[in-house]
Amino acid sequence: MEMDSIDTLKAKLQTPQDIVILTHRNPDGDALGSSLALSIFLQKQMHSVKIILPSEYPQSFSFLPQVETCLVYDLDRERAMDEIKQASIICCLDFNGLDRIDKMGQVVDESKAYKVLIDHHLDPEPFADYALSDTSASSTCELIYTFIESLDMLNKLDVNIATCMFTGLITDTGSFKYATNDRTYQVASALKKLGVDDYGLQDKIFNRYSPRQMRLLGHCLYNRLEILPEYGAGIITLTKQDYEDYNIARGDTEGIVNYILMLDGFSIAAFITEQPTIVKISLRSKGDFSVQEIARNHFNGGGHKNASGGSAYATLDAVVKRFKDVLPKYREPKSI
Ligand code: 5GP
Ligand code: MN
Secondary structure: OOOOOHHHHHHHOOOOOEEEEEEOOOOOHHHHHHHHHHHHHHHHOOOEEEEEEOOOOOHHHOOOOOHHHOEEOOOOHHHHHHHHHHOOEEEEEOOOOHHHHOOHHHHHHHOOOEEEEEEOOOOOOOOOOEEEEOOOOOOHHHHHHHHHHHOOOHHHOOHHHHHHHHHHHHHHOOOOOOOOOHHHHHHHHHHHHOOOOHHHHHHHHHOOOOHHHHHHHHHHHHHOEEEEHHHOEEEEEEOHHHHHHOOOOOOOOOOHHHHHHHOOOOOEEEEEEEOOOOEEEEEEEOOOOOOHHHHHHHOOOEEOOOEEEEEEOOOHHHHHHHHHHHHHHHOOOOOO
Protein backbone atom coordinates (compact mmCIF):
# COMPACT_ATOMS: atom_id res chain seq x y z
CA MET A 1 0.00 0.00 0.00
CA GLU A 2 1.63 3.23 -1.08
CA MET A 3 -0.32 6.33 -2.05
CA ASP A 4 2.06 9.26 -2.61
CA SER A 5 5.52 8.26 -3.68
CA ILE A 6 8.39 8.79 -1.27
CA ASP A 7 9.50 11.76 -3.41
CA THR A 8 6.61 13.96 -2.21
CA LEU A 9 7.57 13.33 1.40
CA LYS A 10 11.25 13.68 0.62
CA ALA A 11 10.59 17.12 -0.88
CA LYS A 12 8.57 18.17 2.19
CA LEU A 13 11.40 17.10 4.47
CA GLN A 14 13.77 19.51 2.70
CA THR A 15 12.38 22.32 4.87
CA PRO A 16 11.96 22.20 8.66
CA GLN A 17 8.58 20.77 9.69
CA ASP A 18 6.55 20.45 12.89
CA ILE A 19 6.27 16.71 13.15
CA VAL A 20 4.15 14.68 15.54
CA ILE A 21 4.83 10.96 15.92
CA LEU A 22 1.98 8.84 17.27
CA THR A 23 1.99 5.22 18.30
CA HIS A 24 -0.44 2.81 19.93
CA ARG A 25 -1.78 2.60 23.49
CA ASN A 26 0.32 0.52 25.91
CA PRO A 27 3.41 1.11 23.78
CA ASP A 28 5.77 -1.85 23.52
CA GLY A 29 9.41 -2.05 22.47
CA ASP A 30 8.58 -1.73 18.78
CA ALA A 31 6.20 1.20 19.26
CA LEU A 32 8.73 3.08 21.42
CA GLY A 33 11.79 2.01 19.45
CA SER A 34 10.34 3.02 16.08
CA SER A 35 9.00 6.35 17.41
CA LEU A 36 12.29 7.29 19.09
CA ALA A 37 14.42 6.14 16.15
CA LEU A 38 12.39 8.21 13.69
CA SER A 39 12.26 11.17 16.06
CA ILE A 40 16.03 11.27 16.65
CA PHE A 41 16.64 10.85 12.92
CA LEU A 42 14.27 13.70 12.01
CA GLN A 43 15.66 16.00 14.72
CA LYS A 44 19.07 15.60 13.11
CA GLN A 45 17.55 17.12 9.93
CA MET A 46 16.45 20.17 11.99
CA HIS A 47 12.77 19.27 12.22
CA SER A 48 10.87 19.91 15.40
CA VAL A 49 9.50 16.55 16.58
CA LYS A 50 7.12 15.51 19.36
CA ILE A 51 6.25 11.91 20.17
CA ILE A 52 2.82 11.39 21.71
CA LEU A 53 2.00 8.12 23.46
CA PRO A 54 -1.67 7.43 24.25
CA SER A 55 -0.66 5.86 27.60
CA GLU A 56 2.49 5.55 29.70
CA TYR A 57 5.39 3.32 28.72
CA PRO A 58 6.74 0.41 30.82
CA GLN A 59 9.61 1.44 33.10
CA SER A 60 11.71 -1.33 31.57
CA PHE A 61 12.20 0.96 28.55
CA SER A 62 13.29 4.00 30.55
CA PHE A 63 16.88 3.49 29.33
CA LEU A 64 15.93 4.31 25.73
CA PRO A 65 17.43 7.59 24.48
CA GLN A 66 15.01 10.53 24.78
CA VAL A 67 12.10 8.34 25.97
CA GLU A 68 11.52 10.82 28.83
CA THR A 69 10.66 13.52 26.28
CA CYS A 70 7.56 11.64 25.05
CA LEU A 71 4.27 13.35 25.78
CA VAL A 72 1.65 11.05 27.31
CA TYR A 73 -1.91 11.77 26.20
CA ASP A 74 -3.41 10.24 29.38
CA LEU A 75 -1.37 12.69 31.49
CA ASP A 76 -1.82 15.86 29.42
CA ARG A 77 -4.67 15.56 26.94
CA GLU A 78 -4.93 19.26 26.12
CA ARG A 79 -1.27 19.60 25.18
CA ALA A 80 -1.37 16.37 23.17
CA MET A 81 -4.36 17.61 21.18
CA ASP A 82 -2.69 21.02 20.61
CA GLU A 83 0.50 19.38 19.36
CA ILE A 84 -1.50 17.30 16.85
CA LYS A 85 -3.46 20.34 15.68
CA GLN A 86 -0.26 22.33 15.08
CA ALA A 87 1.62 19.58 13.26
CA SER A 88 2.48 19.89 9.58
CA ILE A 89 3.33 16.18 9.34
CA ILE A 90 1.81 13.39 11.45
CA CYS A 91 3.58 10.02 11.49
CA CYS A 92 1.58 7.04 12.72
CA LEU A 93 3.83 4.16 13.73
CA ASP A 94 3.13 0.54 14.65
CA PHE A 95 -0.66 0.73 14.42
CA ASN A 96 -3.06 0.42 11.54
CA GLY A 97 -6.25 2.25 12.45
CA LEU A 98 -7.12 5.54 14.10
CA ASP A 99 -9.29 3.78 16.70
CA ARG A 100 -6.02 2.48 18.23
CA ILE A 101 -5.14 5.98 19.49
CA ASP A 102 -8.38 6.81 21.29
CA LYS A 103 -9.78 10.34 20.95
CA MET A 104 -6.62 11.54 19.22
CA GLY A 105 -7.76 9.50 16.22
CA GLN A 106 -10.54 11.96 15.44
CA VAL A 107 -8.19 14.95 15.62
CA VAL A 108 -5.75 13.17 13.29
CA ASP A 109 -8.59 12.36 10.94
CA GLU A 110 -9.69 16.02 10.81
CA SER A 111 -6.15 17.41 10.58
CA LYS A 112 -4.91 18.88 7.30
CA ALA A 113 -1.36 17.75 8.08
CA TYR A 114 0.49 15.39 5.75
CA LYS A 115 -0.04 11.90 7.17
CA VAL A 116 2.49 9.11 7.14
CA LEU A 117 1.82 5.51 8.18
CA ILE A 118 4.65 3.08 8.84
CA ASP A 119 3.33 -0.23 10.12
CA HIS A 120 3.35 -4.01 9.83
CA HIS A 121 -0.16 -4.96 11.02
CA LEU A 122 -2.82 -6.59 8.86
CA ASP A 123 -5.68 -4.55 7.36
CA PRO A 124 -4.34 -0.97 7.48
CA GLU A 125 -6.91 1.81 7.23
CA PRO A 126 -6.40 4.09 4.22
CA PHE A 127 -6.01 7.40 6.06
CA ALA A 128 -2.39 8.21 5.20
CA ASP A 129 -0.96 10.28 2.35
CA TYR A 130 2.17 8.17 2.34
CA ALA A 131 2.08 4.61 3.70
CA LEU A 132 4.78 2.04 4.17
CA SER A 133 2.72 -0.92 5.29
CA ASP A 134 4.26 -4.35 5.07
CA THR A 135 2.88 -7.27 7.05
CA SER A 136 5.87 -9.43 6.22
CA ALA A 137 8.18 -7.12 8.18
CA SER A 138 9.19 -8.35 11.62
CA SER A 139 8.59 -4.99 13.20
CA THR A 140 7.91 -1.35 12.52
CA CYS A 141 11.55 -0.75 13.44
CA GLU A 142 12.60 -2.89 10.48
CA LEU A 143 10.40 -0.65 8.31
CA ILE A 144 11.92 2.52 9.78
CA TYR A 145 15.23 1.27 8.44
CA THR A 146 13.64 0.68 5.02
CA PHE A 147 12.02 4.12 5.19
CA ILE A 148 15.31 5.89 5.93
CA GLU A 149 16.94 3.84 3.19
CA SER A 150 14.30 5.01 0.72
CA LEU A 151 15.13 8.61 1.70
CA ASP A 152 18.76 7.76 0.79
CA MET A 153 19.79 8.77 4.29
CA LEU A 154 21.18 5.64 5.90
CA ASN A 155 24.40 7.61 6.38
CA LYS A 156 22.55 9.72 8.98
CA LEU A 157 22.00 6.78 11.34
CA ASP A 158 23.90 6.70 14.60
CA VAL A 159 24.24 4.35 17.54
CA ASN A 160 21.30 5.88 19.44
CA ILE A 161 18.94 5.52 16.49
CA ALA A 162 20.25 2.01 15.87
CA THR A 163 19.70 1.05 19.53
CA CYS A 164 16.08 2.19 19.36
CA MET A 165 15.54 0.20 16.15
CA PHE A 166 17.24 -2.90 17.50
CA THR A 167 14.89 -2.74 20.49
CA GLY A 168 11.86 -3.13 18.21
CA LEU A 169 13.51 -5.91 16.28
CA ILE A 170 14.14 -8.02 19.37
CA THR A 171 10.92 -7.26 21.22
CA ASP A 172 8.64 -8.01 18.24
CA THR A 173 10.48 -11.22 17.35
CA GLY A 174 11.05 -12.56 20.87
CA SER A 175 14.81 -12.23 20.31
CA PHE A 176 14.65 -13.51 16.73
CA LYS A 177 12.49 -16.54 17.58
CA TYR A 178 9.48 -15.68 15.39
CA ALA A 179 8.20 -13.28 12.69
CA THR A 180 11.67 -12.99 11.16
CA ASN A 181 12.67 -12.92 7.49
CA ASP A 182 16.00 -12.51 5.75
CA ARG A 183 15.61 -8.75 5.81
CA THR A 184 15.31 -8.77 9.63
CA TYR A 185 18.79 -10.23 9.92
CA GLN A 186 20.20 -7.83 7.32
CA VAL A 187 18.83 -4.89 9.27
CA ALA A 188 20.06 -6.37 12.56
CA SER A 189 23.51 -6.76 11.04
CA ALA A 190 23.56 -3.17 9.81
CA LEU A 191 22.48 -1.91 13.24
CA LYS A 192 25.14 -3.99 14.96
CA LYS A 193 27.71 -2.43 12.63
CA LEU A 194 26.55 0.98 13.85
CA GLY A 195 27.64 -0.04 17.34
CA VAL A 196 24.55 -1.48 19.02
CA ASP A 197 25.42 -3.38 22.20
CA ASP A 198 23.03 -6.19 21.32
CA TYR A 199 23.96 -8.45 24.23
CA GLY A 200 23.58 -5.62 26.74
CA LEU A 201 20.29 -4.59 25.16
CA GLN A 202 18.83 -8.10 25.35
CA ASP A 203 19.91 -8.28 29.00
CA LYS A 204 18.43 -4.85 29.84
CA ILE A 205 15.11 -5.64 28.18
CA PHE A 206 14.50 -9.28 29.04
CA ASN A 207 16.39 -10.06 32.23
CA ARG A 208 14.79 -7.62 34.59
CA TYR A 209 12.13 -9.52 36.44
CA SER A 210 11.57 -8.45 40.01
CA PRO A 211 10.98 -11.30 42.50
CA ARG A 212 7.31 -10.21 42.54
CA GLN A 213 7.06 -10.56 38.74
CA MET A 214 8.78 -13.94 38.84
CA ARG A 215 6.21 -15.11 41.40
CA LEU A 216 3.41 -13.68 39.27
CA LEU A 217 4.66 -15.78 36.34
CA GLY A 218 4.71 -18.82 38.64
CA HIS A 219 1.16 -18.02 39.76
CA CYS A 220 -0.02 -17.76 36.15
CA LEU A 221 1.56 -21.06 35.14
CA TYR A 222 0.69 -22.99 38.30
CA ASN A 223 -2.75 -21.67 39.25
CA ARG A 224 -4.20 -19.89 36.28
CA LEU A 225 -3.35 -22.01 33.25
CA GLU A 226 -6.18 -23.96 31.69
CA ILE A 227 -5.23 -26.46 29.05
CA LEU A 228 -7.45 -27.54 26.15
CA PRO A 229 -5.36 -30.42 24.72
CA GLU A 230 -7.89 -31.29 22.00
CA TYR A 231 -7.30 -27.85 20.47
CA GLY A 232 -3.61 -27.58 21.31
CA ALA A 233 -4.62 -24.43 23.17
CA GLY A 234 -4.01 -22.92 26.57
CA ILE A 235 -5.64 -20.05 28.44
CA ILE A 236 -4.20 -18.00 31.27
CA THR A 237 -6.50 -15.62 33.13
CA LEU A 238 -5.83 -12.88 35.66
CA THR A 239 -8.51 -11.34 37.84
CA LYS A 240 -8.66 -7.86 39.31
CA GLN A 241 -7.83 -9.51 42.63
CA ASP A 242 -4.63 -10.95 41.11
CA TYR A 243 -3.70 -7.43 39.99
CA GLU A 244 -4.06 -6.29 43.61
CA ASP A 245 -2.43 -9.31 45.21
CA TYR A 246 0.63 -9.17 42.97
CA ASN A 247 0.66 -5.38 42.68
CA ILE A 248 0.84 -5.77 38.90
CA ALA A 249 2.16 -2.72 37.06
CA ARG A 250 2.19 -1.80 33.38
CA GLY A 251 4.35 -4.21 31.41
CA ASP A 252 4.57 -6.83 34.19
CA THR A 253 2.47 -9.33 32.26
CA GLU A 254 4.31 -8.84 28.96
CA GLY A 255 5.39 -12.15 27.45
CA ILE A 256 3.53 -14.45 29.86
CA VAL A 257 1.25 -15.58 27.01
CA ASN A 258 4.23 -17.00 25.13
CA TYR A 259 4.93 -19.61 27.80
CA ILE A 260 1.82 -21.50 26.69
CA LEU A 261 3.42 -22.09 23.30
CA MET A 262 6.30 -23.90 25.00
CA LEU A 263 3.94 -26.81 25.67
CA ASP A 264 4.77 -29.62 23.28
CA GLY A 265 2.25 -29.75 20.43
CA PHE A 266 0.45 -26.56 21.51
CA SER A 267 -0.02 -23.77 19.02
CA ILE A 268 -2.75 -21.48 20.38
CA ALA A 269 -2.38 -19.28 23.44
CA ALA A 270 -4.79 -16.87 25.10
CA PHE A 271 -4.00 -14.52 27.95
CA ILE A 272 -7.15 -12.92 29.32
CA THR A 273 -7.01 -10.19 31.94
CA GLU A 274 -9.63 -8.32 33.90
CA GLN A 275 -8.85 -4.60 33.61
CA PRO A 276 -10.66 -1.80 35.52
CA THR A 277 -13.38 -1.37 32.86
CA ILE A 278 -12.67 -3.91 30.13
CA VAL A 279 -11.39 -7.43 29.73
CA LYS A 280 -8.31 -7.61 27.49
CA ILE A 281 -7.37 -10.65 25.46
CA SER A 282 -3.91 -11.36 24.00
CA LEU A 283 -3.68 -14.15 21.47
CA ARG A 284 -0.65 -15.96 20.08
CA SER A 285 -0.28 -18.86 17.67
CA LYS A 286 2.35 -20.87 15.87
CA GLY A 287 2.44 -21.83 12.23
CA ASP A 288 -0.51 -21.44 9.90
CA PHE A 289 -3.18 -20.95 12.52
CA SER A 290 -4.24 -17.30 12.48
CA VAL A 291 -5.44 -15.66 15.67
CA GLN A 292 -6.02 -12.38 13.87
CA GLU A 293 -9.48 -13.42 12.67
CA ILE A 294 -10.51 -14.52 16.15
CA ALA A 295 -9.39 -11.16 17.58
CA ARG A 296 -11.11 -9.24 14.81
CA ASN A 297 -14.35 -11.22 14.61
CA HIS A 298 -15.00 -11.80 18.29
CA PHE A 299 -12.97 -9.36 20.40
CA ASN A 300 -13.09 -6.08 18.52
CA GLY A 301 -9.37 -6.29 17.86
CA GLY A 302 -6.75 -7.37 15.37
CA GLY A 303 -3.01 -7.51 14.90
CA HIS A 304 -0.94 -10.13 13.13
CA LYS A 305 -1.53 -13.72 12.09
CA ASN A 306 0.45 -15.09 15.04
CA ALA A 307 0.00 -12.27 17.55
CA SER A 308 -3.22 -10.38 18.03
CA GLY A 309 -5.26 -8.77 20.72
CA GLY A 310 -8.61 -7.30 21.52
CA SER A 311 -10.98 -6.46 24.34
CA ALA A 312 -14.57 -6.75 25.46
CA TYR A 313 -16.94 -5.02 27.84
CA ALA A 314 -17.91 -8.24 29.58
CA THR A 315 -16.97 -10.30 32.62
CA LEU A 316 -13.78 -12.32 32.67
CA ASP A 317 -15.78 -15.56 32.68
CA ALA A 318 -17.85 -14.42 29.71
CA VAL A 319 -14.73 -13.64 27.67
CA VAL A 320 -13.18 -17.01 28.52
CA LYS A 321 -16.45 -18.69 27.53
CA ARG A 322 -16.60 -16.73 24.28
CA PHE A 323 -13.06 -17.80 23.42
CA LYS A 324 -13.83 -21.45 24.15
CA ASP A 325 -17.10 -21.26 22.22
CA VAL A 326 -15.54 -19.80 19.06
CA LEU A 327 -12.45 -22.00 19.02
CA PRO A 328 -14.18 -24.99 17.35
CA LYS A 329 -15.15 -22.70 14.43
CA TYR A 330 -11.47 -22.16 13.68
CA ARG A 331 -9.91 -25.48 14.62
CA GLU A 332 -11.14 -29.05 14.45
CA PRO A 333 -10.66 -30.79 17.79
CA LYS A 334 -8.22 -33.66 17.64
CA SER A 335 -8.95 -36.88 19.50
CA ILE A 336 -6.55 -37.45 22.36
P1 5GP B 1 -0.69 -7.79 22.70
O1 5GP B 1 -1.33 -9.11 22.84
O2 5GP B 1 0.79 -7.87 22.95
O3 5GP B 1 -1.37 -6.70 23.44
O4 5GP B 1 -0.83 -7.40 21.17
C1 5GP B 1 -0.46 -8.27 20.16
C2 5GP B 1 -0.73 -7.64 18.82
O5 5GP B 1 -2.12 -7.43 18.66
C3 5GP B 1 -0.09 -6.29 18.66
O6 5GP B 1 0.45 -6.25 17.37
C4 5GP B 1 -1.20 -5.30 18.80
O7 5GP B 1 -1.01 -4.21 17.97
C5 5GP B 1 -2.43 -6.09 18.41
N1 5GP B 1 -3.53 -5.69 19.30
C6 5GP B 1 -3.58 -5.83 20.64
N2 5GP B 1 -4.73 -5.36 21.14
C7 5GP B 1 -5.44 -4.90 20.08
C8 5GP B 1 -6.74 -4.27 19.94
O8 5GP B 1 -7.47 -4.04 20.90
N3 5GP B 1 -7.09 -3.92 18.66
C9 5GP B 1 -6.30 -4.17 17.58
N4 5GP B 1 -6.75 -3.80 16.36
N5 5GP B 1 -5.09 -4.76 17.67
C10 5GP B 1 -4.66 -5.11 18.90
MN1 MN C 1 5.18 -3.88 16.09
